Amino acid sequence: MLIEMRDIERVYHLGRSEDVHALRGVSFGVERGEWVAIVGQSGSGKSTLMNIVGCLDTPTAGHYLLNGRDVAQLSDDDLSDIRNREIGFVFQTFQLLPRESALNNVELPLVYRGVKARERRQRAKAALRQVGLGDRMRHLPTELSGGQRQRVAVARALVSEPSLLLADEPTGNLDSATGEEIMRLFEQLHRQGHTLCLVTHEPRLAARCPRAIRLRDGCIVADGPGREVAFADLPDAARAAAPVTAPQDNAPRSAATRCP
Numbered sequence: 001m002l003i004e005m006r007d008i009e010r011v012y013h014l015g016r017s018e019d020v021h022a023l024r025g026v027s028f029g030v031e032r033g034e035w036v037a038i039v040g041q042s043g044s045g046k047s048t049l050m051n052i053v054g055c056l057d058t059p060t061a062g063h064y065l066l067n068g069r070d071v072a073q074l075s076d077d078d079l080s081d082i083r084n085r086e087i088g089f090v091f092q093t094f095q096l097l098p099r100e101s102a103l104n105n106v107e108l109p110l111v112y113r114g115v116k117a118r119e120r121r122q123r124a125k126a127a128l129r130q131v132g133l134g135d136r137m138r139h140l141p142t143e144l145s146g147g148q149r150q151r152v153a154v155a156r157a158l159v160s161e162p163s164l165l166l167a168d169e170p171t172g173n174l175d176s177a178t179g180e181e182i183m184r185l186f187e188q189l190h191r192q193g194h195t196l197c198l199v200t201h202e203p204r205l206a207a208r209c210p211r212a213i214r215l216r217d218g219c220i221v222a223d224g225p226g227r228e229v230a231f232a233d234l235p236d237a238a239r240a241a242a243p244v245t246a247p248q249d250n251a252p253r254s255a256a257t258r259c260p
Contacts, residue, residue, distance in 0.1 A: 003066060007063070008063075022218055026218075028220065036212070039201065044216050050168055055079045088156075102133060102138070107123075128152070131154050154170075163195060204230070
């Protein structure tokens with residue numbers, strides 16, 4: 001199993017007498033090759049969970065095992081290394097360097113790893129071709145459309161050959177047609193065997209994933225097939241009318257802790 005979350009708690013201390021319980025005993029697992037959505041409204045705890053999955057934050061209690069390693073036992077340098085090698089991040093705002101070409105942006109994680117110039121250039125070109133931007137390598141971000149910039153961000157996430165691709169609201173700054181292109185790209189990456197975790201507040205995006213985990217008030221309230229979990233709160237007619245093209249995987253899931 002790639003990800004194991006065991007009784008994860010995250011408490012933020014805002015003062016001597018005020019604590020915010022962002023996560024409450026969350027437990028679930030993600031196998032290699034899965035595509036999972038973490039879905040919930042603002043304040044549900046999904047951003048906190050994303051930060052823990054991405055090793056950007058650590059839990060107050062519980063255990064997070066990534067590739068069998070307990071993240072809480074790792075040093076800051078080890079965590080930085082995991083973020084560079086094991087996790088590919090895709091952000092809503094792209095996070096590209098505006099004065100660097102698409103190729104240079106994709107190379108950046110390999111620069112931090114000390115990969116030699118020739119090898120990182122070859123790997124960055126291959127990653128850009130993989131996302132359909134073989135003819136846009138020398139373009140600056142300002143010379144690319146929003147969808148192309150997000151594709152550059154996906155290529156940058158892939159270039160390190162990570163164990164996990166973690167996408168935070170990846171279509172949030174895109175129009176519906178361009179967002180559809182990015183979702184189709186994720187579907188392609190899933191078919192190629194990549195492990196993907198999509199964090200979103202939008203049920204229609206979560207429904208595109210074979211599996212979805214819904215958070216509410218810091219704990220899991222549903223974990224199962226994406227469409228079923230994403231549209232659980234919608235009326236039957238609205239649920240039936242919602243467009244979903246991704247194949248749904250109804251295989252049994254690992255046990256997940258849920259709110260009572």
